[in-house]
Amino acid sequence: MLSVEDNDILTQTGPGTPMGELMREYWVPIALSSEFPVAGGDQVRILVLSERLIAFRSPDGQMGLIREACPHRGASLFYGRNEPDGIRCVYHGWKFGTDGGCIDMPSEPANSNFKRKIRATTYPVQERIGIVWAYLGSRETPPPMPNFEAFDVHADDEPDEMIASAVMRDCNWLQGMEGDLDTSHFGFLHVGHAQTSDAPDGTFLQYAIADRAPRYKIVERDFGATYGAYRQADDPDHLYWRIAHFLFPFYAMIPTGALGQKVGVRAWVPMDDEHMMMFNIGADTAYRPDPEQEVGMWVFEDDRLLPNTTDWYGRFRLEKHQGNDYLIDRDLQRSGRSFTGIPSIHTEDQAITESMGPIYDRTKEHLGTSDVMVIRMRRLLIAAARARHEDGTVPPGVDQPDAYQERSGGVVLGKDKDWLAATAYLREPGELRYEMDIQMTGGA
Ligand code: FES
Numbered sequence: 001m002l003s004v005e006d007n008d009i010l011t012q013t014g015p016g017t018p019m020g021e022l023m024r025e026y027w028v029p030i031a032l033s034s035e036f037p038v039a040g041g042d043q044v045r046i047l048v049l050s051e052r053l054i055a056f057r058s059p060d061g062q063m064g065l066i067r068e069a070c071p072h073r074g075a076s077l078f079y080g081r082n083e084p085d086g087i088r089c090v091y092h093g094w095k096f097g098t099d100g101g102c103i104d105m106p107s108e109p110a111n112s113n114f115k116r117k118i119r120a121t122t123y124p125v126q127e128r129i130g131i132v133w134a135y136l137g138s139r140e141t142p143p144p145m146p147n148f149e150a151f152d153v154h155a156d157d158e159p160d161e162m163i164a165s166a167v168m169r170d171c172n173w174l175q176g177m178e179g180d181l182d183t184s185h186f187g188f189l190h191v192g193h194a195q196t197s198d199a200p201d202g203t204f205l206q207y208a209i210a211d212r213a214p215r216y217k218i219v220e221r222d223f224g225a226t227y228g229a230y231r232q233a234d235d236p237d238h239l240y241w242r243i244a245h246f247l248f249p250f251y252a253m254i255p256t257g258a259l260g261q262k263v264g265v266r267a268w269v270p271m272d273d274e275h276m277m278m279f280n281i282g283a284d285t286a287y288r289p290d291p292e293q294e295v296g297m298w299v300f301e302d303d304r305l306l307p308n309t310t311d312w313y314g315r316f317r318l319e320k321h322q323g324n325d326y327l328i329d330r331d332l333q334r335s336g337r338s339f340t341g342i343p344s345i346h347t348e349d350q351a352i353t354e355s356m357g358p359i360y361d362r363t364k365e366h367l368g369t370s371d372v373m374v375i376r377m378r379r380l381l382i383a384a385a386r387a388r389h390e391d392g393t394v395p396p397g398v399d400q401p402d403a404y405q406e407r408s409g410g411v412v413l414g415k416d417k418d419w420l421a422a423t424a425y426l427r428e429p430g431e432l433r434y435e436m437d438i439q440m441t442g443g444a
């Protein structure tokens with residue numbers, strides 16, 4: 001349970017809020033590069049950390065990000081003209097460069113120097129692996145980008161393996177983030193219908209079904225925290241570990257797949273306090289069941305997206321949403337082939353976190369032992385936001401880009417092994433490490 005004050009600290013990310021200030025210390029994913037397919041193309045409305053911004057690719061191919069409201073009298077620059085060197089407001093023709101300087105003010109006398117006194121708010125942007133990132137903070141020189149392995153392993157010559165996707169969610173960012181750190185829900189929300197005999201023998205999936213209440217170890221790290229959720233493997237001398245990370249301020253590396261064989265990270269980015277955009281970044285080389293087919297005990301369906309619109313909330317919307325009850329299939333739920341009747345793991349997560357309400361009131365919750373990682377993440381975030389707010393302490397990872405060099409996944413270890421030390425080699429970026437048979441995951 002949280003106090004009202006702590007819940008507010010965690011969930012409010014607008015300008016001037018402690019968590020909003022904390023998040024503005026970091027580079028933030030805001031869009032996919034594919035939203036800006038051509039130089040000089042259409043602007044896109046971007047809502048991030050409760051700021052209304054307009055993103056565009058200028059005619060020379062550079063990305064720009066500018067506050068929506070024109071500094072003259074507030075007209076929306078969404079309707080502006082995307083011209084060489086900047087955006088021109090169509091109300092009175094003021095023009096702003098990507099650095100925010102007013103470079104033309106045709107509504108004033110030619111000898112006026114008024115334009116030199118006017119600046120629009122703009123933010124630095126850069127593109128990496130198909131994602132547009134922005135820095136909304138106050139440093140004159142932005143900090144380095146986090147050094148995710150995903151940035152390196154997928155050079156431009158391997159475009160097929162790159163995954164950069166986004167899905168919007170209608171609830172506060174923390175609900176999404178918490179779902180990624182709460183590995184115990186896997187045994188219910190996603191496979192609650194399954195018996196151990198439904199899973200291939202000797203797989204992670206089978207171990208996870210056999211024991212739905214794993215124990216946890218947590219270690220704080222430079223980037224945030226790592227957890228290992230462990231349960232019995234096949235023989236009494238071995239444990240199955242699910243190893244995953246919370247990385248400041250809103251990243252998760254999740255425990256699905258085989259440790260050492262997968263590279264990836266997910267970002268839970270607040271749009272405003274009641275909406276978020278989830279970015280899935282990097283490569284997932286793990287075993288993946290064919291999404292078109294029913295695989296064993298699992299029914300899979302693609303998470304189809306609606307076409308993007310130009311609305312603030314019109315990008316990367318799932319076809320299944322609150323308004324259609326996520327197309328829940330009650331017969332499927334009764335059939336024993338799905339716990340939820342919602343035939344997609346992502347949509348199950350989406351449905352259940354949105355069902356907690358736009359901003360869950362955590363004064364009403366009752367946390368159990370399976371919530372230890374959620375509790376730890378909240379503590380770390382609250383402490384860092386307070387320290388940042390009270391004395392300007394730079395939060396974890398901002399100036400330590402290499403701290404983000406990590407991998408997550410599942411592994412079987414001897415009972416006598418130290419889980420963190422024994423997995424150091426598998427968690428280290430570089431080659432993919434195939435010591436473990438990928439079929440051993442069973443899809444978990
Ligand atoms: S409101 Fe933009 S130029 Fe006047």
Ligand SMILES: [Fe+2]
Pocket residue numbers: 179185186189190345349
């Ligand atoms: Fe989930």
